Amino acid sequence: MKGNISPAGILERMSSAVGNPGIPSPLVAGTDPYAILVGTVVSLRTRDAVTEVVTKRVLKSVPAVADMAAVPVEKLSELLYPAGFYNRKAVQLKKLAQILISKHHGEVPSDRKALEALPGVGGKTAACVVSMAFGVPAICVDVHVHRISNRLGIVKTASPAETEKALMLYFPEELWTPLNHIFVKFGQKICRPQAPRCGGCCFKEWCDYAD
Ligand code: SF4
Known part of the structure; x- marks a missing residue:
């Protein structure tokens, strides 16, 4: 420079x-860690306007981690359309929720390494979640x-x-x-x-x- x-x-x-x-699009549908995690995954390769509509729709039908772990993948794909890679995200979000239940007592972890071990969560998503959901710089x-x-x-x-x-x-x-x-x-x-x-x-x- x-x-x-x-x-x-x-x-x-x-x-x-x-x-x-x-406000950042992943925060539009809710500010609890689960809503932010879902919104951040939806936002990958997806325009802000689509992220906002899709995240609200998903969270309305699948409002909690237990619901996400149980929802049929086909139903979740329909809810996620037209977000980018909606079929892949449906598989990842369901698996992610099952892991949250089996390994994290149904809670979203505030630790970056634990987040990055979840399906579909890379460094960028983990950084967004810890900062927006947990106030970690x-x-x-x-x-x-x-x-x-x-x-x-x-x-x-x-x-x-x-x-x-x-x-x-x-x-x-x-x-x-x-x-x-x-x-x-x-x-x-x-x-x-x-x-x-x-x-x-x-x-x-x-x-x-x-x-
Ligand atoms: S638009 Fe981007 S590349 Fe162009 S001057 Fe501004 S910062 Fe630099």
């Missing part, structure tokens, strides 16, 4: 650029966070896992949890995967990627 801009200044500029970001690195961080030049990394480690060194801990939602909105509106809007971007003087 060219010139001086503080980590907090980066988030402030992004926030101003995107306006009111609303964590950086949820999705494709937007990875792309924008590298374009700006605040990290030079090849994978989201590397980006997470680098961003944890770059940003102070109090900014870890809000970072994802602001980066995602900035990535949807301005620093898009294709044809980023560099001409009107508030980072064009500093950004390594801008012309």
